[in-house]
Amino acid sequence: MIDVNLYTSRTCYFCTQAKSLLASKGLQYREQSIDGSPALRREMMEKSGRRTVPQIWIGEQHVGGCDDLEALVRSGKLDQMLQREVIDA
Numbered sequence: 001m002i003d004v005n006l007y008t009s010r011t012c013y014f015c016t017q018a019k020s021l022l023a024s025k026g027l028q029y030r031e032q033s034i035d036g037s038p039a040l041r042r043e044m045m046e047k048s049g050r051r052t053v054p055q056i057w058i059g060e061q062h063v064g065g066c067d068d069l070e071a072l073v074r075s076g077k078l079d080q081m082l083q084r085e086v087i088d089a
Helices: 013-024 038-048 066-075 077-088
Strands: 004-008 030-033 055-058 061-064
Touching (some): 004 013, 004 038, 030 038, 038 055, 055 066, 066 077
Antiparallel strands (some): 004 055, 055 061
16 A cells, blocks of 8 residues: 555645545545644644645655645656555555
């Protein structure tokens, strides 16, 4: 199984979009909501270098946010990345 992790917020439209896109690819993911958790928000910022949600990791690779994920889909690189993760698993 491919390890997909997201930091999200309940009221974030882009988080919902990213989760929908991942689900459309048949991917299960681990979601960590930063709502009400300054420590989790700090962890996300330290790991990603970014302040916005969602922040997405596939395996050990930081993908970025929703726009970054959508760009990977458009370019076909997400499917390549997922194939590599399956082979490496």
